Amino acid sequence: MTTSSDWIARDAAAVWHPFTQHANWIDDRPTVVDRAEGPWLVDVDGRRYLDGVSSLWTTTLGHCHPEVNAAVADQLARLDHSTFLGTTHTPGVELAEALLASAPAGEGPELTKVFYAGDGSSAVEAALKIAYQYSTQTGRPRPRFVRLQHAYHGDTLGAVAVGGHDLFHDTYKPLLLETVGVPSPGDRELGPDRNATAAAALEATMAAQGDQVCAIVVEPMIQGAAGMLDYDAEFLRTARSLADAHGALLVFDEVATGFGRTGSMWAADHAGVAPDLLTCGKGITAGYLPLSAVLAAQHVYDAFLARPGDTGPRTFFHGHTYTGNPLCCAAAIAGLRVMEEQDVVARAAGLGERLGKLLEPLASHDGVVEVRRLGTMIGVEVAPGTARTGFDVCQAARERGVWLRPLGDTVIVMPPLTLGESETELLATALTEAVDEVLS
Secondary structure (H helix, E strand, O other): OOOHHHHHHHHHHHOOOOOOOOOOOOOOOOOOEEEEEEOEEEEOOOOEEEEOOHHHHOOOOOEOOHHHHHHHHHHHHHOOOOOOOOOOOHHHHHHHHHHHHHOOOOEOOOEEEEEEEOOHHHHHHHHHHHHHHHHHHOOOOOOEEEEEOOOOOOOOHHHHHOOOOHHHHHHHHHHOOOEEEEOOOOOHHHOOOHHHHHHHHHHHHHHHHHHHEEEEEEOOOEEOOOOOEEOOHHHHHHHHHHHHHHOOEEEEEOOOOOOOOOOOOOHHHHOOEOOOEEEEOHHHHOOOOOOEEEEEEHHHHHOOOOOOOOOOOOOOOOOOOOOOOHHHHHHHHHHHHHHHHOOHHHHHHHHHHHHHHHOHHHHHOOOEEEEEEEOOEEEEEEOOOOOOHHHHHHHHHHOOOEEOEEEOOEEEEOOOOOOOHHHHHHHHHHHHHHHHHHHO
8 A cells, every 4th residue: 555655755756845845845744635525634544634724725615515526527527628718608607697796895896897817826917917907098007006014915926026925925026016015904013003003004105106006905804824914994994995096996805815714705895895806716616626716896897998099909918728617617606506505604704703712712822922813714823932833733733633734833724614513623622732732
């Protein structure tokens, strides 16, 4: 029988993993996943692990959900792939309708169009290009983007440019777009008035440079890769009013926060604000297949329509080979249907509350700096005892049957939204015991 050790050795000889320091790869004893069911991952040696991070924040309904499986199999028997350039297909149309029907409403424009992309980064890339081209076709080019410090929007160059996570992005600064950073409303170093401080900085930036800004780009309500830095909804309302006042677009990156993760369908729902452009991904297909999208307001779409007397093309020349792949769309339609039929967003809100209560004792643990939570998005920041304290806590949790992943010294918890009561207790107990073991 081929064991985990065998597979790890073969992997080390052939594979280059993302976000991985391969000098440590074999010593870190990576998990070799063989199969999955519900909230569980099973390795090639038969050991079971609760998937405490939804396989990088994607798996909303658990693995191998029968209804989503059936939808993908049915679509595979009907149409595997057809280009979205010059043709369309029924799953692509139906999914767009479903996404728009669920889109955030409130202060701001109605989102009326869907542009498909492949993953979160590519959706952000598309949104940035749309925003800049919109500025050129509605007045004059505005070359700047306003971003939040500590932001993370992906790893392609445009997405990196509007990010603010130096650990990931410092190397590439000479290659990046022109951006202006403002303090994050989630930054605890700004003190108790951090939301007001960040809002004032955004207002000052737009007053000074607003006529050069094509878009304000934010992760609404919580900055995930920054370690779950949550903030007040009033900041989003401020961003909406400032974008309107200065003729800029407001872009919400809901790749990580969408589809029930925050206890609402969209994080924007907490603020009652709608953006001009909204990016989504990860949970869009219930974690099955790579797909993302940009939801756009009608006035943005209209700026790309040809008009009599145009001197140049107004077309958005952007796309990918697998844009709107029907298998991905079929998985997404089925996942959204299950979410609606089983009231998964409300269940997610309840799951978040229960996890919050179970993890409450960690807030007073000597080894814990802070526990942050919005819905099921949870970050437990531990005091750095070694260079890899967060990693050590996750390894200790794995020994207790729970698979977690750190962001530096913040242990991330983001389970499937349908997690059962016993699994929820296992998750909380394993993490609490792991913190005790590493930091007592």
